[in-house]
Amino acid sequence: RIEYKKKNKKFQKINITELIREICDLLSVYAEENKVTIYFYEKRDIYINGNLNKLKRMILNLISNGIKYNRENGFVNIGIEEKEEKIRVKIEDNGVGIKKENINKVFERFYREDKIRTTKKSGSGLGLSIAATIIKFHNGNIEIESIEGEGTKIYVELPKN
Numbered sequence: 001r002i003e004y005k006k007k008n009k010k011f012q013k014i015n016i017t018e019l020i021r022e023i024c025d026l027l028s029v030y031a032e033e034n035k036v037t038i039y040f041y042e043k044r045d046i047y048i049n050g051n052l053n054k055l056k057r058m059i060l061n062l063i064s065n066g067i068k069y070n071r072e073n074g075f076v077n078i079g080i081e082e083k084e085e086k087i088r089v090k091i092e093d094n095g096v097g098i099k100k101e102n103i104n105k106v107f108e109r110f111y112r113e114d115k116i117r118t119t120k121k122s123g124s125g126l127g128l129s130i131a132a133t134i135i136k137f138h139n140g141n142i143e144i145e146s147i148e149g150e151g152t153k154i155y156v157e158l159p160k161n
Helices: 016-033 052-068 100-107 114-118 127-137
Strands: 012-015 036-040 047-050 074-082 086-093 141-147 151-159
Touching: 012 016, 012 052, 016 036, 016 052, 016 074, 016 086, 036 052, 047 052, 047 151, 052 074, 052 086, 052 127, 052 151, 100 141, 127 141
Parallel strands: 036 074
Antiparallel strands: 012 047, 074 086, 086 151, 141 151
């Protein structure tokens, strides 16, 4: 549906700081159950234009992955960097990481890394594909840095307008 509704974007002014804070609060019980701590300390109100429901789904997906594929007593750090015409959201965890040769594959629909399948973590393999599609819908960009066994950093750049 996302791919076919580009003409009807329904963008509005969104406080991305508040949206991330709400999602962190929403995921706090899930994080606690998985013995993972979420850190988000941004105090400034940072605004972008976007589709609220789609952005909410994308951020929820990325943070919940940081929790799901983490380790006991792990962390998920979230930060926002504001530039003149765009923002950059960084989501960093110290979880299982992704094999170097698989980083570009994680955006493919239904792709799941073999070791993830063996950890009994549930999921369809659609989360990052959906997140990337939402980011593209907003004329943004996503990058992943990861070291297997050490963690993952995800950078999402979105235009403000």
